Amino acid sequence: MLMKRFTLFLAVALFSVMSVAAQSVQPPSERLFTDPLDEQNVSTVQLTGMPSSNVELAQSQSVDGPLQYGTNRPVDIHPRRNGSWTQLANGDFLWRVQISSPEALTMSAALRGTLPDGAELYVYGADYSTKRKPIQPADLGEELYWTPYVDGSALYIEAVVPQMQRENLEIQISKVVHGFIPLEEALAGRYGKSGACNIDVACSIADPWNDQVDSVMSYTYSDGTGSFVCTGSLVNTTDLNSVPPYVLTAEHCVSTESQANSMVFYFNYQNPTCRTPGGTQSGTVTSDDRNDETMSGATLRMSYGNFESQGTISGKPDVTLVEINNSIPLSYEVFFSGWSVEGNAPAEAVTIHHPRGHGKRISFEYDATSITPYTDSTSGGSHLRIEDWDDGTTEGGSSGSPLYDLNKRVVGVLSGGFASCGNDAPDWYGRISEAWQGGGTPDSRLRDWLDPDGTGATTTDGRRKSLDPDDNIPPSAPTSLAATADPSVGEVTLSWIAPSDDGNGTEPVYTYDIRYATSPITTAGEFNTAARVPFTSNTQAPGTQETTTLSLIPERDYYFAIKAVDDNFNTSTASSTSSATPLPDEIPPARPEDLVTTVADRDAEQVRLTWTAPGDDQKMRTVTEYDVRLSVSPITSEADFEAAERIDGPANPVGPGQTEEVVVDVEPNTPYYFAVRAIDNKGNVSPIGTTEENRAVATSTLVLTEPSSSRVTESVSFRVATTEQQTVDVAIYDVLGRRVFVVFNEEIDADQGRAVMNLDLSQLSSGRYFIRALGQTGAATQPISIVR
Numbered sequence: 001m002l003m004k005r006f007t008l009f010l011a012v013a014l015f016s017v018m019s020v021a022a023q024s025v026q027p028p029s030e031r032l033f034t035d036p037l038d039e040q041n042v043s044t045v046q047l048t049g050m051p052s053s054n055v056e057l058a059q060s061q062s063v064d065g066p067l068q069y070g071t072n073r074p075v076d077i078h079p080r081r082n083g084s085w086t087q088l089a090n091g092d093f094l095w096r097v098q099i100s101s102p103e104a105l106t107m108s109a110a111l112r113g114t115l116p117d118g119a120e121l122y123v124y125g126a127d128y129s130t131k132r133k134p135i136q137p138a139d140l141g142e143e144l145y146w147t148p149y150v151d152g153s154a155l156y157i158e159a160v161v162p163q164m165q166r167e168n169l170e171i172q173i174s175k176v177v178h179g180f181i182p183l184e185e186a187l188a189g190r191y192g193k194s195g196a197c198n199i200d201v202a203c204s205i206a207d208p209w210n211d212q213v214d215s216v217m218s219y220t221y222s223d224g225t226g227s228f229v230c231t232g233s234l235v236n237t238t239d240l241n242s243v244p245p246y247v248l249t250a251e252h253c254v255s256t257e258s259q260a261n262s263m264v265f266y267f268n269y270q271n272p273t274c275r276t277p278g279g280t281q282s283g284t285v286t287s288d289d290r291n292d293e294t295m296s297g298a299t300l301r302m303s304y305g306n307f308e309s310q311g312t313i314s315g316k317p318d319v320t321l322v323e324i325n326n327s328i329p330l331s332y333e334v335f336f337s338g339w340s341v342e343g344n345a346p347a348e349a350v351t352i353h354h355p356r357g358h359g360k361r362i363s364f365e366y367d368a369t370s371i372t373p374y375t376d377s378t379s380g381g382s383h384l385r386i387e388d389w390d391d392g393t394t395e396g397g398s399s400g401s402p403l404y405d406l407n408k409r410v411v412g413v414l415s416g417g418f419a420s421c422g423n424d425a426p427d428w429y430g431r432i433s434e435a436w437q438g439g440g441t442p443d444s445r446l447r448d449w450l451d452p453d454g455t456g457a458t459t460t461d462g463r464r465k466s467l468d469p470d471d472n473i474p475p476s477a478p479t480s481l482a483a484t485a486d487p488s489v490g491e492v493t494l495s496w497i498a499p500s501d502d503g504n505g506t507e508p509v510y511t512y513d514i515r516y517a518t519s520p521i522t523t524a525g526e527f528n529t530a531a532r533v534p535f536t537s538n539t540q541a542p543g544t545q546e547t548t549t550l551s552l553i554p555e556r557d558y559y560f561a562i563k564a565v566d567d568n569f570n571t572s573t574a575s576s577t578s579s580a581t582p583l584p585d586e587i588p589p590a591r592p593e594d595l596v597t598t599v600a601d602r603d604a605e606q607v608r609l610t611w612t613a614p615g616d617d618q619k620m621r622t623v624t625e626y627d628v629r630l631s632v633s634p635i636t637s638e639a640d641f642e643a644a645e646r647i648d649g650p651a652n653p654v655g656p657g658q659t660e661e662v663v664v665d666v667e668p669n670t671p672y673y674f675a676v677r678a679i680d681n682k683g684n685v686s687p688i689g690t691t692e693e694n695r696a697v698a699t700s701t702l703v704l705t706e707p708s709s710s711r712v713t714e715s716v717s718f719r720v721a722t723t724e725q726q727t728v729d730v731a732i733y734d735v736l737g738r739r740v741f742v743v744f745n746e747e748i749d750a751d752q753g754r755a756v757m758n759l760d761l762s763q764l765s766s767g768r769y770f771i772r773a774l775g776q777t778g779a780a781t782q783p784i785s786i787v788r
Contacts, residue, residue, distance in 0.1 A: 042096045042156070043084045045077055049102040050178060065307070066253045067396035069220070069357065070179035070227040072110075073101060077173040079159070091163040099155045099176055106179030108149035109157065110222065110262065113171035115140050118162040121171070125150035139296070140171065146222060146262045148294045149179060177227045181356075196282045196612065197421035197657035198361040199392045201352065203274035204551055206362045207516075208531045209350060211462055212408055213362070214335035216401065217247070218269055218290065218354035221254055222262040228253065229357035231401035232265075234328075235321075235410060236336040236462050238451045243336055243465050245324035246449060247298065249400030250413045250430065251305025252313055253320065260300040260322045267293040267332050270360035274551070276590045277392070278612045278657025290359075293332050298322040301449050304438040305430070314374045317382045317430035318415040319438075320400075321449055330467055337402060338461040339410040339450065343433040345369045345384060346405035351414065351429075353394055353401035363392030374415055374428050382434050384412045388424035395420060403429040409459060421657065467510065467567035473502040475509045475564040477572040478546070483560050487586040490617065492516075492558060493549045499564045499572060500542035508539040509564040513571060514548065521561040521576045530561065553617045554585035555682070589623045589678035590614035592660075592689035597674060599751045600663045605697050607664050609674050611689060615656035616680045622655045623678040627685070628662060632719075632755045635675040635690050644675060669703040669721040671696040671753030696721040696753035702728065703753075704773040704780035712786050714762050718771060721753035726776040728754070732761070733770045740764065743771075761786060 050071070077083070083097030101107060108123075115121060120134035139145055155176065161169050199205065201213045215234045220227060232249035247265070254260055269290035275282040305318040328334055349365045367390070371381040384403060394401070394414060403412035410432060417427030438445035451457055476499035484493045494514065501507040515521060515530035533550055540546050552558060557580035564572040592611045600608035609628070616623045626649035635641055650660050666672055671694035678686040698721035708717040720728055728748050732741035741764065743756060766788045773780045 044098040047101045066228040066230050066399050068226045068228050069181040070177045073176045093161045093166045095159045101178045104153040104178045105182045106149040107155040108147045108177045110144040110146045110175035111173045116165035116168035122158045123147045124156040126152045126154040143261050148291050199277050200271045200274050201360050207533050210534050211335045215337040216352040218266045220264045221259050229397050230399045231354045233402040234336045238455050238457050247322050251303045251318045251320045252307035253400045255303045255308035257300045260298045263298045265295045266290045297325040304435040304444045313415045317434035319435035340459045341433040341436045342458045345371050350404045353398035355395035356397040363389045366390045383428040386427040393419045471568040474570040475501045475566045475572045476503045478575045481575045483581040485583045487584040490554050490587045495547045498540045498546045501566045510567040511565045513563040515561045520559050554583050585682045588684040589616040589686040591687040592676040595691045597695035605668050607695050610661045613658050613660050624681045625679045627677040629675045630672045668699050698723045701777035702775045715758040717757045719755045725750045728775040730773045735768050
């Protein structure tokens with residue numbers, strides 16, 4: 001059985017530069033210079049197309065390993081030979097080149113060389129909507145620098161060079177990554193998207209893990225002819241005086257220096273709101289831009305696994321540690337996760353990851369993990385086994401993601417497994433305790449890097465990087481903390497008076513540590529164990545009112561507490577609410593989605609209706625019951641729903657994101673439409689989910705039912721059904737065989753039908769007529785008499 005953490009292989013093909021063309025391209029609207037260009041010709045380096053057989057092979061093959069999203073195409077592009085030069089009004093020079101790779105879904109490049117002082121290099125997409133931060137002279141050197149990707153099949157690279165430095169622009173673009181699997185969810189439908197059962201880190205269930213969420217990032221890297229995507233996490237060390245930008249990940253993703261050098265890190269890429277797990281929106285496009293906060297390049301510090309040497313994960317824990325080459329900008333507000341190498345199997349576990357390289361998700365295992373070999377295939381205890389994820393899952397692209405114990409410390413990294421939406425299959429995480437001593441040398445041993453002073457510690461907690469390490473004065477405490485509930489949307493708004501930094505100054509604090517619980521928060525221990533929610537707004541001046549709104553699970557009483565935090569992460573004393581804030585349940589469940597009907601048993605005249613179970617109460621709890629309706633007419637309104645026949649729903653509703661099913665006894669040859677509403681334990685009802693198409697249990701390839709009456713005065717009703725897709729013509733004929741009235745001529749899908757209700761025949765004179773249905777598979781006729 002193939003593992004889902006897979007590599008897509010691509011046969012090596014010869015690529016060449018076909019032509020250099022000129023194209024008129026609108027330049028970016030944001031320029032550092034003062035004279036935006038209205039139109040400018042730009043030279044194009046056009047690569048040959050990739051053979052379709054190679055693309056199909058790359059998209060279909062899979063083996064145990066990381067998710068490959070692209071192939072590396074060799075090029076040799078240099079400002080002296082390629083591109084176009086333009087002198088700007090201020091005297092600076094602008095060099096530009098377009099690189100085009102037909103059918104690419106994403107593109108990026110690898111370059112090396114020298115940028116002269118004062119120069120900046122830019123990377124753009126075709127419409128300049130994906131402008132990246134400038135590459136600075138210090139970023140380039142002898143090692144290849146890999147750019148973040150842009151969407152589409154065209155990549156623009158531009159350099160702005162001071163007037164006297166044009167001849168000193170010495171860069172070479174040597175590789176272009178042609179992406180054949182999209183890393184943007186908007187493009188993912190054709191090639192696979194992250195599963196709908198995944199849980200956004202913006203959902204309230206993730207609130208206690210907000211620090212750890214800020215630790216996890218997606219990254220891409222290149223190896224030979226391919227480019228790949230995995231997940232990693234920033235980790236803390238025992239050194240209290242520094243926080244190196246160490247990233248923990250899997251050895252089967254990154255195990256060589258060249259791979260580490262090619263890494264591009266994407267921070268804080270996650271959907272800003274909670275989408276219903278299991279709903280159609282979960283796993284689709286996120287409004288977040290994964291390229292807002294990126295970094296390029298890393299150094300391999302240690303790796304301990306068998307993938308590089310033997311092509312297998314089994315036998316070793318599959319652990320790698322790299323160090324990002326530059327300091328992470330403070331504006332990224334990242335967290336460095338704690339870790340434990342005590343070697344115990346967690347009683348419960350959590351992972352945070354980027355499935356298929358898409359927006360960040362979180363998954364929960366509420367049962368005990370176990371120590372096993374990888375996939376249970378060999379002896380030893382190199383891995384932790386997740387029996388099955390209770391909430392969420394993992395996918396290709398999740399490789400290298402951290403596994404946390406209940407103390408919120410990393411204990412493993414994802415190696416692989418069989419878990420996916422819709423199954424209860426296991427995953428395996430390489431134990432970092434097995435890599436602590438590793439192979440006995442610094443380049444194969446985790447201990448040297450995470451415990452650099454040899455303290456002997458087996459655990460450490462996470463932390464954030466200080467913005468002002470000399471500040472040892474805590475801020476004053478927030479005052480007048482109040483909570484106001486809005487049950488209609490399941491939210492509580494907190495308000496308080498902003499304190500000052502350093503206790504008595506005029507400077508605002510850096511941020512707030514906000515906690516909530518269902519019992520009073522009066523002690524330090526209760527504060528630390530309460531759920532934490534991020535404060536994402538800019539802090540206000542001392543003495544003004546601050547507010548923030550929390551989305552919480554209804555039907556509970558809540559208590560709140562808050563601490564002010566300064567830029568050295570000194571914290572104030574806590575302010576807390578003294579009484580409970582009730583949050584009644586007035587939120588209806590989400591709409592049932594993905595309604596599908598099929599013929600369950602033709603002989604028994606049964607139709608199967610399935611749908612994706614919605615969530616209740618902030619999309620995380622199970623609904624109480626369903627109101628299921630069927631009708632021979634489309635159900636498009638409240639009135640239609642109420643008029644439709646109610647049938648029994650599932651006896652025991654399943655959790656959000658799972659598939660619900662009912663089997664319904666129906667009349668044969670009758671096209672039925674279905675609709676479903678979810679109902680929670682407080683009687684709140686969801687919006688209506690409906691089937692757009694009908695379903696009929698046809699008894700032959702083409703059926704025309706008996707009319708509602710054989711003696712018609714004004715109107716008649718009948719039905720047409722078929723077991724095969726075909727175009728059906730239905731008309732009224734007189735006794736001489738003349739076609740006197742056309743009812744309809746349209747295509748009917750297999751196991752569907754058409755109900756003709758109250759067909760007006762008042763324009764026909766008295767006499768004998770025939771209703772005739774004609775299709776590709778046959779014909780059917782029913783007689784009627786019109787009586788005046």
